[in-house]
Amino acid sequence: MTSLAQRPLAPTQSRQFTRPILAAIGVAAVASVAFSIPLLWGALIGLALFAGLALADISRATIDAIVLASVGAAAAWWFDSVLDGRSAAIELLISLRAGLGWLVVGATVGAILVLRRPTVNPVAVPVTAVSAYLATALMSASGASVGVLADLEARQLREGILQVLGAPFHLVIGLSVVAVALAIVFGYLAQSAAVPGVVGSALFTLVAYNLVGFSVAEIVAETSRVGDLAREFWPPQWTWPKTIGSEPTNVIIEPMIETLQIAVIGATVGCLLAIPLAFFASRPTTPTEPTYVAARWILSVLRTIPDLFWAALFASAVGFGALAGALAMIMFSLVIMAKLFSETIDSIDAGPLEAARTSGARYTQVIQYGAFPQVLPTYVAYALYIFELNIRASVVIGVVGAGGIGRLLDEQRTFFQWDRVMAIVIVIFAAVIVIELFSIWVRRRLL
Amino acid sequence: MIRFTNASVVYPGGLKALSGVDLTIEDGEFVVIVGLSGAGKSTLLRSVNGLVPVTGSVTVNGAEVVGASKSEIRAIRTDIGMIFQTFNLVGRATVMANVLMGRLSMVPRWRSMLGLWPAEDRELALQALERVGIVEKAYVRASDLSGGQQQRVGIARALAQDPKIILADEPVASLDPVTSHMVMRDLQRINRELGITTIINLHFLDLARAYGKRLIGLRDGQVVYDGDIADVNDDDFREIYGRAITPDDLLEGAAT
Amino acid sequence: MNRPIAPTAPRVIRWVVTTAIVVPFVWAALGLDVSLDRLVEAPGAIWSRVASMFPPDWGDISEILGKVLESVNVAWVGTIIGATLSLPLGYLAATNISPRWVTGPVRGLLSAIRAFPELVLAIMFIPAFGLGPFAATLAIGLHSIGTLGKLTSEVLEGTDAGPVEAIASAGGTKLQQLRFGVSPQAMPNIIAYWLYRFEINIRASAVLGVIGAGGVGDLLIGRLRFREWEKAGAVLIITVAVVLIIDFASSAIRRRIITGHSGTGRVSKALSLLVRPRAT
Ligand SMILES: Nc1ncnc2c1ncn2[C@@H]1O[C@H](COP(=O)(O)OP(=O)(O)OP(=O)(O)O)[C@@H](O)[C@H]1O
Ligand SMILES: [Mg+2]
Numbered sequence: 001m002t003s004l005a006q007r008p009l010a011p012t013q014s015r016q017f018t019r020p021i022l023a024a025i026g027v028a029a030v031a032s033v034a035f036s037i038p039l040l041w042g043a044l045i046g047l048a049l050f051a052g053l054a055l056a057d058i059s060r061a062t063i064d065a066i067v068l069a070s071v072g073a074a075a076a077w078w079f080d081s082v083l084d085g086r087s088a089a090i091e092l093l094i095s096l097r098a099g100l101g102w103l104v105v106g107a108t109v110g111a112i113l114v115l116r117r118p119t120v121n122p123v124a125v126p127v128t129a130v131s132a133y134l135a136t137a138l139m140s141a142s143g144a145s146v147g148v149l150a151d152l153e154a155r156q157l158r159e160g161i162l163q164v165l166g167a168p169f170h171l172v173i174g175l176s177v178v179a180v181a182l183a184i185v186f187g188y189l190a191q192s193a194a195v196p197g198v199v200g201s202a203l204f205t206l207v208a209y210n211l212v213g214f215s216v217a218e219i220v221a222e223t224s225r226v227g228d229l230a231r232e233f234w235p236p237q238w239t240w241p242k243t244i245g246s247e248p249t250n251v252i253i254e255p256m257i258e259t260l261q262i263a264v265i266g267a268t269v270g271c272l273l274a275i276p277l278a279f280f281a282s283r284p285t286t287p288t289e290p291t292y293v294a295a296r297w298i299l300s301v302l303r304t305i306p307d308l309f310w311a312a313l314f315a316s317a318v319g320f321g322a323l324a325g326a327l328a329m330i331m332f333s334l335v336i337m338a339k340l341f342s343e344t345i346d347s348i349d350a351g352p353l354e355a356a357r358t359s360g361a362r363y364t365q366v367i368q369y370g371a372f373p374q375v376l377p378t379y380v381a382y383a384l385y386i387f388e389l390n391i392r393a394s395v396v397i398g399v400v401g402a403g404g405i406g407r408l409l410d411e412q413r414t415f416f417q418w419d420r421v422m423a424i425v426i427v428i429f430a431a432v433i434v435i436e437l438f439s440i441w442v443r444r445r446l447l
Numbered sequence: 448m449i450r451f452t453n454a455s456v457v458y459p460g461g462l463k464a465l466s467g468v469d470l471t472i473e474d475g476e477f478v479v480i481v482g483l484s485g486a487g488k489s490t491l492l493r494s495v496n497g498l499v500p501v502t503g504s505v506t507v508n509g510a511e512v513v514g515a516s517k518s519e520i521r522a523i524r525t526d527i528g529m530i531f532q533t534f535n536l537v538g539r540a541t542v543m544a545n546v547l548m549g550r551l552s553m554v555p556r557w558r559s560m561l562g563l564w565p566a567e568d569r570e571l572a573l574q575a576l577e578r579v580g581i582v583e584k585a586y587v588r589a590s591d592l593s594g595g596q597q598q599r600v601g602i603a604r605a606l607a608q609d610p611k612i613i614l615a616d617e618p619v620a621s622l623d624p625v626t627s628h629m630v631m632r633d634l635q636r637i638n639r640e641l642g643i644t645t646i647i648n649l650h651f652l653d654l655a656r657a658y659g660k661r662l663i664g665l666r667d668g669q670v671v672y673d674g675d676i677a678d679v680n681d682d683d684f685r686e687i688y689g690r691a692i693t694p695d696d697l698l699e700g701a702a703t
Numbered sequence: 704m705n706r707p708i709a710p711t712a713p714r715v716i717r718w719v720v721t722t723a724i725v726v727p728f729v730w731a732a733l734g735l736d737v738s739l740d741r742l743v744e745a746p747g748a749i750w751s752r753v754a755s756m757f758p759p760d761w762g763d764i765s766e767i768l769g770k771v772l773e774s775v776n777v778a779w780v781g782t783i784i785g786a787t788l789s790l791p792l793g794y795l796a797a798t799n800i801s802p803r804w805v806t807g808p809v810r811g812l813l814s815a816i817r818a819f820p821e822l823v824l825a826i827m828f829i830p831a832f833g834l835g836p837f838a839a840t841l842a843i844g845l846h847s848i849g850t851l852g853k854l855t856s857e858v859l860e861g862t863d864a865g866p867v868e869a870i871a872s873a874g875g876t877k878l879q880q881l882r883f884g885v886s887p888q889a890m891p892n893i894i895a896y897w898l899y900r901f902e903i904n905i906r907a908s909a910v911l912g913v914i915g916a917g918g919v920g921d922l923l924i925g926r927l928r929f930r931e932w933e934k935a936g937a938v939l940i941i942t943v944a945v946v947l948i949i950d951f952a953s954s955a956i957r958r959r960i961i962t963g964h965s966g967t968g969r970v971s972k973a974l975s976l977l978v979r980p981r982a983t
Binding site: 496498521522523524525527528529531533534535536537538539540544548549551552556559560601604605608614 | 863865866868869870871872873874875876878879882883884887888891
Binding site: 197204205207208209211212213214215218219222229232233257258260261262264265268300301303304305306307308309312313314315316317318319321322323326327392393395396399400403406409410413416418421425428429432433436 | 724727728730731732734735736737741742744745748749751752753773775776777779780783814818819820822823826827829830831832835836837839840841906907909910913914917920923924927939942943946947950951956
């Protein structure tokens with residue numbers, strides 16, 4: 001009967017690998033903190049890797065432990081000797097070279113996996129090797145970027161990284177090798193990218209958290225003197241002399257209006273220019289395959305450039321002022337609108353297009369009568385949304401000389417006039433809220 | 448035993464969906480409820496486990512549903528498995544995870560929060576799946592199953608509760624005729640093998656006739672028929688439906 | 704038979720809409736005080752500026768990479784802060800989960816946070832935390848709480864109530880309904896939004912550099928100010944390349960998480976190819 005049906009095996013769960021990974025990381029951590037002698041900490045990292053493999057029932061062979069320990073020691077020795085006595089200028093490349101030893105360590109882990117688990121494809125060896133290497137490269141690169149920024153020598157980096165990462169460099173590197181190599185191994189066995197993904201993110205968080213100098217204690221400390229800070233900002237100063245010696249007047253409103261005007265121009269022109277690009281970058285409506293690919297690439301590349309970079313670029317080309325701001329906002333709107341709109345067009349019903357095509361319509365007619373009516377309501381909604389985004393974005397572009405209230409904001413903060421900054425911020429806040437409410441109201445009316 | 452005494456349900460907004468129902472359902476019975484859309488079938492079913500605001504008295508094995516506290520209601524619900532027309536599965540979760548939800552009220556809270564299900568509960572879930580014949584799908588995402596298979600997961604989830612009562616609200620309304628019969632047979636078998644009191648809302652009369660024993664007819668929130676399904680005649684149906692039977696009221700008729 | 708007269712309403716609407724677009728546009732264009740000759744010269748000026756950046760000067764690629772990495776770090780930590788704090792707030796702001804008297808204030812808080820651009824927040828953090836990546840991280844984290852909190856609550860509100868009812872009818876508590884009925888439906892989309900926010904935050908943190916709050920913006924502005932066009936070109940190209948790579952990776956992961964089928968993504972296909980079928 002039905003109850004005779006074979007029960008399936010529970011799939012290998014990522015969760016069952018947490019313990020081995022944590023155990024291995026623990027061993028590596030203890031080892032790295034306790035010993036800073038290259039050969040020793042390298043060997044201990046090798047043993048930590050072995051501990052992970054053993055706990056996951058992959059290998060219990062003594063020979064594997066010995067091999068891993070020796071390879072680890074060699075890698076550590078190489079790492080330290082390359083880093084010793086270098087200057088900061090070539091830090092990044094140096095740290096990439098220093099990490100090469102970990103390539104071998106990763107390859108060894110992969111080889112053990114392949115040998116002990118015959119079901120695993122030998123390709124695992126290079127994959128593990130490269131991943132372990134990339135992980136350490138990332139860690140060293142992060143360290144290196146600190147070295148560059150703080151103008152440290154490599155030697156100092158190796159010893160003095162303590163203050164920056166909150167832990168010895170050895171520990172960071174060791175941890176990343178162990179965690180990533182094991183994560184890749186277990187990722188194989190569970191056939192899930194989630195294990196390496198989560199481990200990698202956790203490591204990166206650790207590094208990034210330290211590198212940006214994040215500190216909860218400082219936030220708490222600053223919150224406790226929030227009264228003092230508030231006195232800097234409060235009460236807001238609404239008027240001040242436009243030029244030295246003149247009467248104090250309200251100088252906020254005029255640039256705020258300029259900001260609004262920049263936003264209007266940017267949203268209108270940008271949204272219009274986005275229409276052809278969006279139709280080109282959508283499968284159902286693109287005229288030719290190359291056009292499609294080109295439009296997609298152009299969009300992807302343009303999308304990477306932040307609004308303020310456009311503003312700075314245009315300001316340096318056409319001079320400071322509102323023109324640069326308007327151009328920047330046009331690019332900003334164009335990119336977002338084209339992306340959102342092309343996604344909408346992607347999902348339209350191709351039937352009307354085909355009907356128009358078979359009746360002999362030209363390309364523009366197909367678009368205008370077959371596609372556009374389907375997406376018009378969404379387009380209008382997006383246009384309003386873009387206008388809202390434009391207000392927020394155009395507020396700040398003045399900081400790089402592209403006109404509007406941002407210029408004022410930048411001026412006053414450079415002179416530490418926090419009470420004036422406060423007044424400007426309040427005006428910005430009010431403008432953003434009013435525009436948002438207006439936009440919501442219009443959208444509700446229209447749709 | 449389930450006993451309704453002058454039970455009424457008034458929905459917020461003032462609609463009286465159930466008025467003064469008196470009913471007794473003995474342990475192990477297999478009861479089918481029929482009635483027009485809006486007659487109050489779902490409401491009657493839901494008043495058993497307190498999902499609707501009911502007045503009067505409804506007792507489940509002696510425990511009063513009306514006016515019960517939150518924890519009392521939870522204790523009552525623990526013994527009642529429910530099966531839904533639209534399955535109510537989490538499509539993204541595995542079949543196993545869905546069935547284990549039936550065990551939620553039985554495992555320690557910290558264990559369920561961490562997803563560390565005790566082995567006995569896993570075993571119960573697998574047995575429930577075996578009973579409905581889809582244990583081989585245990586680790587498949589629920590949304591990857593066919594409608595009939597999904598409803599069997601729904602039944603397995605109810606079974607995993609190890610319930611004394613099963614309530615099924617139009618369990619086959621989203622299924623095709625062949626699958627409908629399979630699911631109904633499953634429910635019938637479970638009722639016979641495990642002696643679980645089963646109350647089912649049905650739309651189609653022939654299904655009710657084929658599988659039911661006792662028939663309850665509802666009209667405008669009142670019980671207008673209650674008796675053995677074999678004794679039902681056309682007049683009784685006219686009483687329940689307010690008109691003669693049409694092919695639309697039959698699964699086979701609607702299918703052709 | 705009488706032919707119907709074409710209705711006038713659509714034409715009226717078309718006129719109203721056209722006016723609503725043209726009038727503000729003209730107002731803005733006239734108000735901006737941009738002379739015509741500058742407008743005419745603009746394309747040429749932009750072209751020559753872009754041309755002057757090529758070939759880029761790769762002299763200090765190490766420094767640029769370091770700064771880009773700093774921007775990525777700031778964005779990452781900001782996203783983590785935003786994600787962890789917005790999650791509970793999202794639950795509190797979802798009308799199908801929390802009572803009205805909770806959702807109202809929480810929603811208000813979230814939209815108030817969103818009203819401040821990251822740059823403005825960063826400027827306001829300067830007196831407390833000084834110039835540097837820390838202030839930038841806080842600004843980005845805070846702003847992300849606002850945006851992610853809203854998106855999270857929308858995802859939660861879009862979940863199917865069926866599983867929740869099923870759990871309730873099996874005697875599950877409110878907390879269990881959330882954990883087993885709501886979260887499994889919502890989490891993939893929420894995590895996808897986190898990744899998307901990370902993409903946006905990289906741009907935001909690059910920008911914060913221009914006020915000196917760490918990151919690559921600092922470098923770009925400096926190069927432009929000292930008219931080192933070739934060096935500015937290198938900064939731009941590296942930024943674009945790094946952000947592009949992260950965008951592609953992130954959107955691939957997002958797609959994977961949303962569809963949720965293991966074995967459909969390219970990565971897992973590659974992984975399964977690597978494992979030989981078990982010999983029976
Ligand atoms: N949550 C609710 N709030 C208000 N009124 C409701 C609610 N649920 C049901 N009703 C009303 O109560 C009456 C009975 O509904 P019920 O769902 O019990 O009918 P039913 O017999 O199950 O119908 P169907 O066959 O369509 O499922 C209907 O008039 C319905 O509109
Ligand atoms: Mg119903």
